[in-house]
Amino acid sequence: xxxxxxxxxxxxxxxxxxxxxxxxxxxxxxxxxxxxxxxxxxxxxxxxxxxxxxxxxxxxxxxxxxxxxxxxxxxxxxxxxxxxxxxxxxxxxxxxxxxxxxxxxxxxxxxxxxxxxxxxxxxxxxxxxxxxxxxxxxxxxxxxxxxxxxxxxxxxxxxxxxxxxxxxxxxxxxxxxxxxxxxxxxxxxxxxxxxxxxxxxxxxxxxxxxxxxxxxxxxxxxxxxxxxxxxxxxxxxxxxxxxxxxxxxxxxxxxxxxxxxxxxxxxxxxxxxxxxxxxxxxxxxxxxxxxxxxxxxxxxxxxxxxxxxxxxxxxxxxxxxxxxxxxxxxxxxxxxxxxxxxxxxxxxxxxxxxxxxxxxxxxxxxxxxxxxxxxxxxxxxxxxxxxxxxxxxxxxxxxxxxxxxxxxxxxxxxxxxxxx
Numbered sequence: 433x434x435x436x437x438x439x440x441x442x443x444x445x446x447x448x449x450x451x452x453x454x455x456x457x458x459x460x461x462x463x464x465x466x467x468x469x470x471x472x473x474x475x476x477x478x479x480x481x482x483x484x485x486x487x488x489x490x491x492x493x494x495x496x497x498x499x500x501x502x503x504x505x506x507x508x509x510x511x512x513x514x515x516x517x518x519x520x521x522x523x524x525x526x527x528x529x530x531x532x533x534x535x536x537x538x539x540x541x542x543x544x545x546x547x548x549x550x551x552x553x554x555x556x557x558x559x560x561x562x563x564x565x566x567x568x569x570x571x572x573x574x575x576x577x578x579x580x581x582x583x584x585x586x587x588x589x590x591x592x593x594x595x596x597x598x599x600x601x602x603x604x605x606x607x608x609x610x611x612x613x614x615x616x617x618x619x620x621x622x623x624x625x626x627x628x629x630x631x632x633x634x635x636x637x638x639x640x641x642x643x644x645x646x647x648x649x650x651x652x653x654x655x656x657x658x659x660x661x662x663x664x665x666x667x668x669x670x671x672x673x674x675x676x677x678x679x680x681x682x683x684x685x686x687x688x689x690x691x692x693x694x695x696x697x698x699x700x701x702x703x704x705x706x707x708x709x710x711x712x713x714x715x716x717x718x719x720x721x722x723x724x725x726x727x728x729x730x731x732x733x734x735x736x737x738x739x740x741x742x743x744x745x746x747x748x749x750x751x752x753x754x755x756x757x758x759x760x761x762x763x764x765x766x767x768x769x770x771x772x773x774x775x776x777x778x779x780x781x782x783x784x785x786x787x788x789x790x791x792x793x794x795x796x797x798x799x800x801x802x803x804x805x806x807x808x809x810x811x812x813x814x815x816x817x818x819x820x821x822x823x824x825x826x827x828x829x830x831x832x833x834x835x836x837x838x839x840x841x842x843x844x845x846x847x848x849x850x851x852x
Contacts, residue, residue, distance in 0.1 A: 438661070441650070444643050445665050451640040452672040455633060459680035459826065462629035463712050466684070468606045469622040470710035472615055479692065479703045481598065492699045497580055507567055514563040519556060526552055637825035640676065641832045644669045648836050651843060658843055663756055666840055667749060670833055674745055677830030678715040684822050685711045714826055715741050741830075748837065756844060 478484055529546070533539030569575055603615065610618045647669050651662050658666075687709045693702040713721075715737070722734025751768045753759075763769070 437650070441647065441662065441665050444647050445668055448640055448643045448647075448669060448672050451636050451643070452676050455636045455640060455676050455825070455829075456679055458629050458633050458636065459676075459714075459824075462626060462633060463681050463714075465622050465626045465629065466712050467710070468609065469619065469626060470686070470707045471602055472606060472619050472622070473688070473705045473707045475689070475706040475708050476598070477603070479689065479706045483598070484703075488701050489696075492697055494584065495699070496697060497584055507571075511560075511563045511567055514566050515559050518559045518562055522552070522556055522559070633825050637676075637829060640672070641828065644673055644832060644836060648839055658756070660757075666843075667753065670749060670837055670840065673829055673833035673836065674742070674749075677826055677833050678742055680826035680829065681712045681714050681717075681824040682826040682830065683713065684824055685709065686821060712824070715830070745833070745837065752840060752844060 530543060533543035607613065607615070607618055610621050612618045612621060647665060651658060651666060686707065689703065689706040689708065691702065691704050692706065693700060695701070719734050719738045719741075722730045722737065725731060725734070754765070754768050755763055
Protein backbone atom coordinates (compact mmCIF):
# COMPACT_ATOMS: atom_id res chain seq x y z
CA UNK A 433 0.00 0.00 0.00
CA UNK A 434 2.89 2.33 0.82
CA UNK A 435 4.52 1.79 -2.56
CA UNK A 436 1.17 2.34 -4.28
CA UNK A 437 0.85 5.75 -2.61
CA UNK A 438 4.42 6.62 -3.54
CA UNK A 439 3.78 5.59 -7.14
CA UNK A 440 0.51 7.55 -7.23
CA UNK A 441 2.22 10.70 -5.96
CA UNK A 442 5.02 10.34 -8.52
CA UNK A 443 2.58 9.79 -11.39
CA UNK A 444 0.60 12.89 -10.39
CA UNK A 445 3.73 15.06 -10.31
CA UNK A 446 5.11 13.69 -13.59
CA UNK A 447 1.80 14.28 -15.37
CA UNK A 448 1.68 17.77 -13.80
CA UNK A 449 5.13 18.57 -15.21
CA UNK A 450 4.01 17.47 -18.68
CA UNK A 451 0.81 19.51 -18.41
CA UNK A 452 2.78 22.55 -17.22
CA UNK A 453 5.01 22.38 -20.30
CA UNK A 454 2.02 21.93 -22.61
CA UNK A 455 0.04 24.77 -21.02
CA UNK A 456 2.91 27.25 -21.38
CA UNK A 457 3.60 26.27 -25.01
CA UNK A 458 -0.06 26.31 -26.05
CA UNK A 459 -0.77 29.57 -24.17
CA UNK A 460 2.07 31.44 -25.82
CA UNK A 461 1.04 30.08 -29.22
CA UNK A 462 -2.61 30.99 -28.71
CA UNK A 463 -1.67 34.41 -27.36
CA UNK A 464 0.13 35.13 -30.64
CA UNK A 465 -2.85 33.81 -32.62
CA UNK A 466 -5.20 36.13 -30.74
CA UNK A 467 -2.95 39.12 -31.34
CA UNK A 468 -2.72 38.31 -35.05
CA UNK A 469 -6.48 37.83 -35.35
CA UNK A 470 -7.15 41.11 -33.54
CA UNK A 471 -4.64 42.91 -35.79
CA UNK A 472 -6.30 41.61 -38.98
CA UNK A 473 -9.70 42.77 -37.69
CA UNK A 474 -8.49 46.11 -36.33
CA UNK A 475 -10.77 49.04 -37.05
CA UNK A 476 -7.92 50.94 -38.75
CA UNK A 477 -8.01 48.41 -41.60
CA UNK A 478 -11.81 48.49 -41.91
CA UNK A 479 -14.20 51.15 -40.67
CA UNK A 480 -11.47 53.80 -40.38
CA UNK A 481 -9.68 52.86 -43.59
CA UNK A 482 -10.04 55.25 -46.55
CA UNK A 483 -9.26 52.46 -49.03
CA UNK A 484 -12.05 50.30 -47.63
CA UNK A 485 -14.59 53.11 -47.99
CA UNK A 486 -13.28 53.85 -51.49
CA UNK A 487 -13.86 50.23 -52.44
CA UNK A 488 -17.46 50.29 -51.21
CA UNK A 489 -18.31 53.65 -52.78
CA UNK A 490 -16.61 52.84 -56.10
CA UNK A 491 -18.65 49.65 -56.44
CA UNK A 492 -21.89 51.49 -55.64
CA UNK A 493 -21.23 54.34 -58.08
CA UNK A 494 -20.12 51.92 -60.78
CA UNK A 495 -23.37 49.98 -60.46
CA UNK A 496 -25.42 53.20 -60.48
CA UNK A 497 -23.63 54.46 -63.60
CA UNK A 498 -24.22 51.18 -65.44
CA UNK A 499 -27.90 51.34 -64.49
CA UNK A 500 -28.16 54.92 -65.74
CA UNK A 501 -31.32 55.48 -67.84
CA UNK A 502 -33.96 58.16 -68.39
CA UNK A 503 -37.51 57.43 -67.34
CA UNK A 504 -40.51 59.27 -68.79
CA UNK A 505 -40.72 61.41 -65.67
CA UNK A 506 -36.99 62.16 -65.78
CA UNK A 507 -37.23 63.07 -69.49
CA UNK A 508 -39.94 65.64 -68.79
CA UNK A 509 -37.94 67.21 -65.99
CA UNK A 510 -34.76 67.16 -68.04
CA UNK A 511 -36.56 68.70 -71.03
CA UNK A 512 -37.72 71.61 -68.84
CA UNK A 513 -34.20 72.15 -67.50
CA UNK A 514 -32.69 72.04 -71.01
CA UNK A 515 -35.31 74.50 -72.29
CA UNK A 516 -34.50 76.94 -69.49
CA UNK A 517 -30.78 76.62 -70.16
CA UNK A 518 -31.27 77.13 -73.93
CA UNK A 519 -33.35 80.28 -73.40
CA UNK A 520 -30.76 81.66 -71.01
CA UNK A 521 -28.00 80.78 -73.45
CA UNK A 522 -29.76 82.53 -76.38
CA UNK A 523 -30.33 85.70 -74.30
CA UNK A 524 -26.71 85.74 -73.10
CA UNK A 525 -25.37 85.23 -76.62
CA UNK A 526 -27.57 88.05 -77.96
CA UNK A 527 -26.34 90.40 -75.20
CA UNK A 528 -22.69 89.49 -75.80
CA UNK A 529 -22.94 90.08 -79.58
CA UNK A 530 -24.65 93.46 -79.13
CA UNK A 531 -21.99 94.48 -76.62
CA UNK A 532 -19.14 93.59 -78.97
CA UNK A 533 -20.80 95.34 -81.93
CA UNK A 534 -21.53 98.54 -80.02
CA UNK A 535 -17.87 99.59 -79.84
CA UNK A 536 -17.32 100.43 -83.52
CA UNK A 537 -19.09 101.67 -86.66
CA UNK A 538 -18.51 98.35 -88.46
CA UNK A 539 -19.91 96.51 -85.46
CA UNK A 540 -23.04 98.63 -85.36
CA UNK A 541 -23.50 97.94 -89.06
CA UNK A 542 -23.26 94.22 -88.51
CA UNK A 543 -25.74 94.47 -85.69
CA UNK A 544 -28.19 96.35 -87.88
CA UNK A 545 -27.96 93.64 -90.54
CA UNK A 546 -28.48 90.93 -87.91
CA UNK A 547 -31.52 92.68 -86.56
CA UNK A 548 -32.88 92.78 -90.09
CA UNK A 549 -32.28 89.16 -91.07
CA UNK A 550 -32.32 87.32 -87.69
CA UNK A 551 -35.46 87.15 -85.55
CA UNK A 552 -34.35 86.33 -81.98
CA UNK A 553 -37.93 85.85 -80.83
CA UNK A 554 -38.41 83.19 -83.50
CA UNK A 555 -35.26 81.46 -82.29
CA UNK A 556 -36.58 81.52 -78.72
CA UNK A 557 -39.88 80.01 -79.86
CA UNK A 558 -37.94 77.06 -81.25
CA UNK A 559 -36.44 76.19 -77.86
CA UNK A 560 -38.91 73.28 -77.16
CA UNK A 561 -37.95 71.70 -80.47
CA UNK A 562 -34.27 72.11 -79.68
CA UNK A 563 -34.82 70.48 -76.27
CA UNK A 564 -36.64 67.55 -77.91
CA UNK A 565 -33.74 67.08 -80.31
CA UNK A 566 -31.24 67.05 -77.43
CA UNK A 567 -33.35 64.55 -75.45
CA UNK A 568 -33.64 62.35 -78.54
CA UNK A 569 -29.87 62.38 -78.92
CA UNK A 570 -29.33 61.59 -75.24
CA UNK A 571 -31.65 58.59 -75.31
CA UNK A 572 -29.76 56.91 -78.15
CA UNK A 573 -27.92 53.76 -77.01
CA UNK A 574 -24.63 54.94 -78.46
CA UNK A 575 -24.85 58.29 -76.66
CA UNK A 576 -25.82 56.58 -73.40
CA UNK A 577 -22.85 54.20 -73.68
CA UNK A 578 -20.51 57.10 -74.35
CA UNK A 579 -21.80 58.95 -71.26
CA UNK A 580 -21.40 55.84 -69.09
CA UNK A 581 -17.88 55.27 -70.40
CA UNK A 582 -16.95 58.87 -69.64
CA UNK A 583 -18.41 58.69 -66.13
CA UNK A 584 -16.67 55.38 -65.42
CA UNK A 585 -13.39 56.84 -66.64
CA UNK A 586 -13.75 59.81 -64.32
CA UNK A 587 -14.75 57.50 -61.45
CA UNK A 588 -11.61 55.40 -61.90
CA UNK A 589 -9.51 58.55 -62.17
CA UNK A 590 -10.84 60.00 -58.91
CA UNK A 591 -10.61 56.58 -57.24
CA UNK A 592 -6.93 56.21 -58.14
CA UNK A 593 -6.26 59.68 -56.74
CA UNK A 594 -7.88 58.76 -53.41
CA UNK A 595 -5.74 56.51 -51.21
CA UNK A 596 -4.49 56.06 -47.69
CA UNK A 597 -0.83 55.50 -46.78
CA UNK A 598 -1.32 52.68 -44.27
CA UNK A 599 1.49 50.53 -42.91
CA UNK A 600 0.67 46.92 -43.81
CA UNK A 601 3.93 45.34 -42.62
CA UNK A 602 2.15 43.64 -39.70
CA UNK A 603 -0.45 42.15 -42.02
CA UNK A 604 2.27 40.83 -44.32
CA UNK A 605 4.04 39.22 -41.36
CA UNK A 606 0.80 37.56 -40.22
CA UNK A 607 0.10 36.22 -43.71
CA UNK A 608 3.63 34.83 -43.78
CA UNK A 609 3.17 33.12 -40.41
CA UNK A 610 -0.20 31.64 -41.31
CA UNK A 611 0.98 30.50 -44.73
CA UNK A 612 -1.99 31.91 -46.66
CA UNK A 613 -2.23 34.48 -49.41
CA UNK A 614 -5.14 36.70 -48.36
CA UNK A 615 -6.53 38.30 -45.22
CA UNK A 616 -9.89 36.49 -45.17
CA UNK A 617 -8.24 33.07 -45.35
CA UNK A 618 -5.88 34.09 -42.55
CA UNK A 619 -8.82 35.16 -40.39
CA UNK A 620 -10.57 31.84 -40.87
CA UNK A 621 -7.42 29.85 -40.15
CA UNK A 622 -6.55 31.87 -37.03
CA UNK A 623 -10.11 31.74 -35.69
CA UNK A 624 -10.16 27.96 -35.98
CA UNK A 625 -6.72 27.63 -34.37
CA UNK A 626 -7.75 29.90 -31.46
CA UNK A 627 -10.88 27.84 -30.77
CA UNK A 628 -8.96 24.53 -30.83
CA UNK A 629 -6.13 25.81 -28.64
CA UNK A 630 -8.54 27.43 -26.17
CA UNK A 631 -10.46 24.20 -25.63
CA UNK A 632 -7.18 22.32 -25.20
CA UNK A 633 -5.88 24.91 -22.72
CA UNK A 634 -9.04 24.74 -20.62
CA UNK A 635 -8.75 20.94 -20.38
CA UNK A 636 -5.03 21.05 -19.58
CA UNK A 637 -5.45 23.80 -16.97
CA UNK A 638 -8.36 22.03 -15.27
CA UNK A 639 -6.27 18.84 -15.32
CA UNK A 640 -3.28 20.54 -13.68
CA UNK A 641 -5.48 22.18 -11.05
CA UNK A 642 -7.26 18.91 -10.25
CA UNK A 643 -3.97 17.00 -9.96
CA UNK A 644 -2.57 19.65 -7.60
CA UNK A 645 -5.72 19.61 -5.49
CA UNK A 646 -5.65 15.79 -5.35
CA UNK A 647 -1.98 15.83 -4.31
CA UNK A 648 -2.68 18.30 -1.50
CA UNK A 649 -5.83 16.44 -0.49
CA UNK A 650 -3.92 13.18 -0.08
CA UNK A 651 -1.54 14.95 2.30
CA UNK A 652 -4.30 16.89 4.02
CA UNK A 653 -6.55 13.94 4.72
CA UNK A 654 -3.65 11.85 5.99
CA UNK A 655 -3.08 11.93 9.78
CA UNK A 656 0.60 11.25 9.35
CA UNK A 657 3.11 14.11 9.44
CA UNK A 658 4.47 15.27 6.12
CA UNK A 659 7.36 13.11 5.01
CA UNK A 660 10.24 14.72 3.08
CA UNK A 661 9.07 12.89 -0.03
CA UNK A 662 5.50 14.22 0.18
CA UNK A 663 6.67 17.67 1.16
CA UNK A 664 9.04 17.84 -1.84
CA UNK A 665 6.24 16.81 -4.20
CA UNK A 666 3.94 19.49 -2.75
CA UNK A 667 6.63 22.11 -3.30
CA UNK A 668 7.11 20.93 -6.91
CA UNK A 669 3.34 21.15 -7.46
CA UNK A 670 3.26 24.72 -6.13
CA UNK A 671 6.19 25.74 -8.32
CA UNK A 672 4.45 24.32 -11.38
CA UNK A 673 1.31 26.30 -10.60
CA UNK A 674 3.32 29.47 -9.96
CA UNK A 675 5.32 29.15 -13.18
CA UNK A 676 2.24 28.55 -15.34
CA UNK A 677 0.29 31.23 -13.49
CA UNK A 678 2.78 34.03 -14.17
CA UNK A 679 3.87 33.06 -17.70
CA UNK A 680 0.45 32.40 -19.29
CA UNK A 681 -2.15 35.13 -20.06
CA UNK A 682 -4.30 35.97 -17.03
CA UNK A 683 -6.74 38.37 -18.70
CA UNK A 684 -7.90 39.30 -22.21
CA UNK A 685 -9.20 42.82 -22.81
CA UNK A 686 -11.21 43.29 -25.99
CA UNK A 687 -13.61 45.93 -27.26
CA UNK A 688 -15.00 45.64 -30.76
CA UNK A 689 -17.88 46.56 -33.05
CA UNK A 690 -19.41 43.20 -33.94
CA UNK A 691 -21.47 44.61 -36.78
CA UNK A 692 -22.17 47.99 -38.34
CA UNK A 693 -24.53 48.10 -41.32
CA UNK A 694 -26.45 50.81 -43.18
CA UNK A 695 -27.83 51.55 -46.65
CA UNK A 696 -26.19 54.05 -49.03
CA UNK A 697 -27.94 54.89 -52.33
CA UNK A 698 -29.98 51.73 -51.96
CA UNK A 699 -26.90 49.54 -51.46
CA UNK A 700 -26.15 47.84 -48.11
CA UNK A 701 -22.75 48.50 -46.53
CA UNK A 702 -21.57 46.33 -43.66
CA UNK A 703 -18.49 46.17 -41.43
CA UNK A 704 -18.01 43.21 -39.08
CA UNK A 705 -15.60 42.34 -36.23
CA UNK A 706 -14.03 45.79 -36.04
CA UNK A 707 -11.59 45.48 -33.13
CA UNK A 708 -11.01 48.79 -31.36
CA UNK A 709 -8.84 47.49 -28.51
CA UNK A 710 -7.26 44.13 -27.64
CA UNK A 711 -4.67 43.03 -25.11
CA UNK A 712 -3.81 39.52 -23.89
CA UNK A 713 -1.26 39.75 -21.09
CA UNK A 714 0.38 37.52 -18.51
CA UNK A 715 1.85 38.84 -15.28
CA UNK A 716 5.34 38.70 -16.83
CA UNK A 717 4.09 40.60 -19.91
CA UNK A 718 2.72 43.40 -17.73
CA UNK A 719 5.97 43.51 -15.73
CA UNK A 720 8.05 43.82 -18.92
CA UNK A 721 5.86 46.63 -20.27
CA UNK A 722 6.20 48.55 -17.01
CA UNK A 723 9.91 48.00 -16.49
CA UNK A 724 10.75 49.12 -20.04
CA UNK A 725 8.56 52.24 -19.77
CA UNK A 726 10.33 55.60 -19.72
CA UNK A 727 8.35 56.81 -16.70
CA UNK A 728 10.08 56.07 -13.37
CA UNK A 729 6.74 55.59 -11.64
CA UNK A 730 5.85 52.83 -14.10
CA UNK A 731 9.22 51.17 -13.45
CA UNK A 732 8.56 51.30 -9.71
CA UNK A 733 5.13 49.71 -10.13
CA UNK A 734 6.70 47.03 -12.34
CA UNK A 735 9.22 46.21 -9.61
CA UNK A 736 6.40 45.97 -7.05
CA UNK A 737 4.46 43.72 -9.42
CA UNK A 738 7.30 41.23 -9.93
CA UNK A 739 8.12 41.36 -6.22
CA UNK A 740 4.59 40.53 -5.08
CA UNK A 741 3.81 37.96 -7.77
CA UNK A 742 7.09 36.03 -8.07
CA UNK A 743 9.85 37.04 -5.65
CA UNK A 744 7.63 37.11 -2.54
CA UNK A 745 6.01 33.71 -3.30
CA UNK A 746 9.42 32.17 -4.04
CA UNK A 747 10.79 33.49 -0.75
CA UNK A 748 7.82 31.94 0.98
CA UNK A 749 8.46 28.55 -0.67
CA UNK A 750 12.16 28.69 0.25
CA UNK A 751 11.25 29.67 3.80
CA UNK A 752 8.85 26.76 4.19
CA UNK A 753 11.60 24.42 2.98
CA UNK A 754 14.02 25.84 5.55
CA UNK A 755 11.37 25.65 8.23
CA UNK A 756 10.45 22.06 7.35
CA UNK A 757 14.01 20.74 7.32
CA UNK A 758 15.07 23.16 10.13
CA UNK A 759 18.16 24.00 8.13
CA UNK A 760 20.68 25.64 10.51
CA UNK A 761 17.95 26.32 13.06
CA UNK A 762 15.72 28.03 10.49
CA UNK A 763 12.63 27.54 12.67
CA UNK A 764 14.01 30.07 15.11
CA UNK A 765 14.91 32.62 12.42
CA UNK A 766 12.44 35.56 12.66
CA UNK A 767 12.41 36.12 8.89
CA UNK A 768 11.71 32.45 8.18
CA UNK A 769 9.02 32.38 10.88
CA UNK A 770 7.41 35.49 9.38
CA UNK A 771 7.23 34.05 5.85
CA UNK A 772 5.99 30.66 7.05
CA UNK A 773 3.67 31.55 9.94
CA UNK A 774 2.58 35.16 9.48
CA UNK A 775 2.88 36.04 5.79
CA UNK A 776 -0.59 34.59 5.15
CA UNK A 777 -2.00 37.85 6.51
CA UNK A 778 0.25 39.82 4.16
CA UNK A 779 0.16 37.45 1.21
CA UNK A 780 1.03 39.51 -1.82
CA UNK A 781 -0.09 36.64 -4.05
CA UNK A 782 -3.55 37.15 -2.58
CA UNK A 783 -3.31 40.83 -3.41
CA UNK A 784 -2.34 39.98 -7.00
CA UNK A 785 -5.34 37.68 -7.39
CA UNK A 786 -7.69 40.37 -6.11
CA UNK A 787 -5.98 43.05 -8.23
CA UNK A 788 -6.38 41.04 -11.44
CA UNK A 789 -10.01 40.28 -10.61
CA UNK A 790 -10.74 43.93 -9.83
CA UNK A 791 -9.04 44.94 -13.08
CA UNK A 792 -11.31 42.49 -14.89
CA UNK A 793 -14.43 43.95 -13.22
CA UNK A 794 -13.23 47.51 -13.81
CA UNK A 795 -12.43 47.11 -17.49
CA UNK A 796 -15.60 45.09 -17.99
CA UNK A 797 -17.72 47.82 -16.44
CA UNK A 798 -16.01 50.68 -18.26
CA UNK A 799 -16.29 49.01 -21.67
CA UNK A 800 -19.92 48.01 -21.11
CA UNK A 801 -20.79 51.53 -19.96
CA UNK A 802 -19.18 53.13 -23.00
CA UNK A 803 -20.79 50.65 -25.38
CA UNK A 804 -24.27 51.45 -24.10
CA UNK A 805 -23.98 54.93 -25.61
CA UNK A 806 -22.26 53.66 -28.74
CA UNK A 807 -24.71 50.89 -29.62
CA UNK A 808 -27.59 51.92 -31.88
CA UNK A 809 -30.28 50.30 -33.99
CA UNK A 810 -32.46 52.36 -36.34
CA UNK A 811 -33.89 51.98 -39.80
CA UNK A 812 -30.83 53.73 -41.23
CA UNK A 813 -28.11 52.23 -39.01
CA UNK A 814 -27.50 48.99 -37.13
CA UNK A 815 -24.57 49.02 -34.70
CA UNK A 816 -23.75 46.04 -32.46
CA UNK A 817 -20.88 46.24 -29.96
CA UNK A 818 -19.17 43.42 -28.04
CA UNK A 819 -17.14 43.39 -24.84
CA UNK A 820 -14.74 40.45 -24.96
CA UNK A 821 -12.98 41.01 -21.62
CA UNK A 822 -12.36 37.58 -20.04
CA UNK A 823 -10.24 35.95 -17.36
CA UNK A 824 -7.83 33.41 -18.81
CA UNK A 825 -6.43 30.09 -17.46
CA UNK A 826 -3.34 31.85 -16.10
CA UNK A 827 -5.50 33.66 -13.54
CA UNK A 828 -7.07 30.45 -12.25
CA UNK A 829 -3.71 28.70 -12.09
CA UNK A 830 -2.26 31.57 -10.04
CA UNK A 831 -5.36 31.56 -7.84
CA UNK A 832 -4.93 27.82 -7.23
CA UNK A 833 -1.30 28.38 -6.28
CA UNK A 834 -2.31 31.07 -3.78
CA UNK A 835 -4.90 28.87 -2.07
CA UNK A 836 -2.75 25.72 -1.96
CA UNK A 837 0.22 27.71 -0.60
CA UNK A 838 -1.94 28.60 2.40
CA UNK A 839 -2.77 24.92 2.91
CA UNK A 840 0.94 24.03 2.83
CA UNK A 841 1.54 26.45 5.70
CA UNK A 842 -1.29 24.82 7.65
CA UNK A 843 0.22 21.39 7.06
CA UNK A 844 3.54 22.57 8.48
CA UNK A 845 2.09 24.25 11.56
CA UNK A 846 -0.35 21.49 12.44
CA UNK A 847 2.00 18.55 11.97
CA UNK A 848 5.62 19.63 12.26
CA UNK A 849 8.23 16.90 12.06
CA UNK A 850 10.10 16.14 15.27
CA UNK A 851 13.71 17.05 15.26
CA UNK A 852 16.09 14.13 15.36
